[in-house]
Amino acid sequence: MVHPVSIATKGKPGMKKTLVAMMMAGAALVAVPAGAQKGDDAIGIIDQGMNHSQVMLIAQEMTDGLGPRLTNSPGMRRAEQWAIDKFNSWGLSNVRRDGFEFGRGWEIVSVSARMTSPRPLALTAIPVAWTPPTNGAIAAPIVVAPMSKEENFAEWRGKLAGKIVLISLPGEGSEPDKPAFRRLGGEDFEKLEAFRQPKYDPEALNRRLERVTFPEKLDAFLKAEGALAWVRQSYRDGMLVHGEGYNYRAGHTLSLPGIELAAEDYRRLARLAKSGPAPQLEIDSNVRFDDSDTKAYNIIADIPGTDPKAGYVMAGAHFDSWAAADGASDNAAGSAVVMEAARIIKALGVRPRRTIRFVLWSGEEQGLLGSLSYVDKYLATRPGPAEGEDGNLLYYGWPNRYPITPRAGYDDLKAYFNMDNGSGKLRGIYAEGNVAAVPLLKEWLAPYASLGAGRVVAANTSGTDHVFMQSVGIPAFQFIQDPLDYRSRTHHSNADTYDHLKAEDLRQASVVMAGMLLASANSDKTLPRFPVPSQPSPYDPFKYKDPNE
Structure with a gap:
C-alpha cells in the first residue's frame, strides 16, 4: 500500500518539505526525555511502544529460536539464560533466578507412530510429557480399553498382555459451528460486566483431588497386566495434538511409554478394531529425562523506585510452555509483552516512585507453581505442604487451606498485572470481583481507551498466575483479550507457533502493560484490597454428595 503522504506530495517538492517538517515537529512533541513529568508518560510509552517496538523480535527469538520451554527441560534452561541476558542488556536491576523445588526435566528428541496392518499408515502423534521412552520401536496389536476410573480395571483384567492399549473412549468427530478466529464484541463485554458470586463447594474440590491421582493408578494396572504402552486420544479434532502430562516428580515417573494420537487417527484405529482384526501399531518414542537440577526458576528483574517505603507493582506472564510446538500464544505472547514493557519503561528514562518488578514464571502449566512459590516465599503462607507436593494437588488444594498468614512483605505489593490468554489485543481488565478497585483501574486505563483497552469489568478469571495472589487478598488482575x-x-497444541501471533495486537498490549505499570507505580493512590481471606461457608449448605460422581 502506498503511503498517503507520497500520493499527496507527488510532484510538489515545496509541500513535501512542509509536511516533512510538520511530521518532525510532531515527533518532537511525542519524544519524551529522561525524567519527564507524569503527564507525559502515556505519550512517551505510545511513541516508544509503537514506533520503536521490539516485541515481535523478542517473540520470534523466544519461539523460532528457543522453541518449547517445558519446565526444567534443557530448552527452558536456555530460555532462562536468554531472558536474563535480555533484561541485563536493557539495564534493569537485580536480575535474578528465583528457584523452587520442582522435579525432573524432560524433552522430546523424536517420535513416530504408524499403523502397520491392515495397511501401512503414518499417524500424527506426540509423547505424553514425562512418560518414559520406548527404547527403540515397539510393535504390537492394539486393544481399545477405555478407562477413566479404577472401577473400569476389572473389565480388562487378563486381556492386555503384550498389547498397546488405547485408553480413551473414541466418541464421534465434530465439525466447528463457530469461527475458529474471533474478536470480542458488544455482547461479550455485557456478559463480563456482571458480578459473579463465589461458589465454595468442598465436595467438588475432593472429587478433583481424587481425579488427579488416577494416572499413576492406571499405569500400575497396565504394567501389572503386561501392556507394552498406552495411547490416548487428542481432545481436539483437526489433527491437533498436545501431550500434556504431570508425572514430573522424582519417584512418580510412569512405567510405560504413553503417546497421544490425533483424534482422527485414534478413531480410525478404534473403528478398525471394532470391524475386524485389531490393527498392528508401531511406536518409537525417543524422549529423555534430565535430572541435573530439580529446581525450576522464575526470572525476576526490577526498575527501582525512588521511594523505598512506597512498595512495588509487578507484571508477570508464564515463561514455560508445553512441548507440542513453540509455546507462542501460550505464553511467549504474554512473556514478550512483559519484557517489552520493561524495555519501554527503561528506554524512557523515567524514575518511578514505586519499584516496578517484572517476572517470567515457571511451572505454570503444572499448577501455577512458580507464582505459588513467590506467594509462599514473599507474601503469605497457608497450612500444609507447599514445595515438593504434586502440582495438581497444590493447584486444587492450596487455595482452600486456612488460615492465611501474611508475611512481612504482604503489604508491599500494591498491584499485579498478568497476561496469559494468547496473542489477542488487550480490551481492558478484569476487576476480579474487587468492585472498589474499578474507578482507579479505569483512571489508569483512560489514556489507552482509544487503543481499545478502556474497559474494566467485574468478572473474575481463573487458571493463571494471578490466582494464588488473589486468593490471599493481593490486588492481582488479568487483562481482557480478544480470543x-x-x-x-x-x-x-502443535499449532502454537509464531505464525499465530498478531504484531499489531502485541504492540498495543505492550503499550497498555507499560502504561498500567507506570501509572500504578507513580499514583498517589493504591488499589483497595480485600480483607485477608478466611474459610468460606459452603455455597449450598444443604447439598448432598452424588454417589455417581
Missing part, C-alpha cells in the same frame, strides 16, 4: 484462535486451535 483470536487461542482456545479453538493454538492453546497447548
Whole structure:
C-alpha cells in the first residue's frame, strides 16, 4: 500500500518539505526525555511502544529460536539464560533466578507412530510429557480399553498382555459451528460486566483431588497386566495434538511409554478394531529425562523506585510452555509483552516512585507453581505442604487451606498485572470481583481507551498466575483479550507457533502493560484490597454428595 503522504506530495517538492517538517515537529512533541513529568508518560510509552517496538523480535527469538520451554527441560534452561541476558542488556536491576523445588526435566528428541496392518499408515502423534521412552520401536496389536476410573480395571483384567492399549473412549468427530478466529464484541463485554458470586463447594474440590491421582493408578494396572504402552486420544479434532502430562516428580515417573494420537487417527484405529482384526501399531518414542537440577526458576528483574517505603507493582506472564510446538500464544505472547514493557519503561528514562518488578514464571502449566512459590516465599503462607507436593494437588488444594498468614512483605505489593490468554489485543481488565478497585483501574486505563483497552469489568478469571495472589487478598488482575484462535486451535497444541501471533495486537498490549505499570507505580493512590481471606461457608449448605460422581 502506498503511503498517503507520497500520493499527496507527488510532484510538489515545496509541500513535501512542509509536511516533512510538520511530521518532525510532531515527533518532537511525542519524544519524551529522561525524567519527564507524569503527564507525559502515556505519550512517551505510545511513541516508544509503537514506533520503536521490539516485541515481535523478542517473540520470534523466544519461539523460532528457543522453541518449547517445558519446565526444567534443557530448552527452558536456555530460555532462562536468554531472558536474563535480555533484561541485563536493557539495564534493569537485580536480575535474578528465583528457584523452587520442582522435579525432573524432560524433552522430546523424536517420535513416530504408524499403523502397520491392515495397511501401512503414518499417524500424527506426540509423547505424553514425562512418560518414559520406548527404547527403540515397539510393535504390537492394539486393544481399545477405555478407562477413566479404577472401577473400569476389572473389565480388562487378563486381556492386555503384550498389547498397546488405547485408553480413551473414541466418541464421534465434530465439525466447528463457530469461527475458529474471533474478536470480542458488544455482547461479550455485557456478559463480563456482571458480578459473579463465589461458589465454595468442598465436595467438588475432593472429587478433583481424587481425579488427579488416577494416572499413576492406571499405569500400575497396565504394567501389572503386561501392556507394552498406552495411547490416548487428542481432545481436539483437526489433527491437533498436545501431550500434556504431570508425572514430573522424582519417584512418580510412569512405567510405560504413553503417546497421544490425533483424534482422527485414534478413531480410525478404534473403528478398525471394532470391524475386524485389531490393527498392528508401531511406536518409537525417543524422549529423555534430565535430572541435573530439580529446581525450576522464575526470572525476576526490577526498575527501582525512588521511594523505598512506597512498595512495588509487578507484571508477570508464564515463561514455560508445553512441548507440542513453540509455546507462542501460550505464553511467549504474554512473556514478550512483559519484557517489552520493561524495555519501554527503561528506554524512557523515567524514575518511578514505586519499584516496578517484572517476572517470567515457571511451572505454570503444572499448577501455577512458580507464582505459588513467590506467594509462599514473599507474601503469605497457608497450612500444609507447599514445595515438593504434586502440582495438581497444590493447584486444587492450596487455595482452600486456612488460615492465611501474611508475611512481612504482604503489604508491599500494591498491584499485579498478568497476561496469559494468547496473542489477542488487550480490551481492558478484569476487576476480579474487587468492585472498589474499578474507578482507579479505569483512571489508569483512560489514556489507552482509544487503543481499545478502556474497559474494566467485574468478572473474575481463573487458571493463571494471578490466582494464588488473589486468593490471599493481593490486588492481582488479568487483562481482557480478544480470543483470536487461542482456545479453538493454538492453546497447548502443535499449532502454537509464531505464525499465530498478531504484531499489531502485541504492540498495543505492550503499550497498555507499560502504561498500567507506570501509572500504578507513580499514583498517589493504591488499589483497595480485600480483607485477608478466611474459610468460606459452603455455597449450598444443604447439598448432598452424588454417589455417581
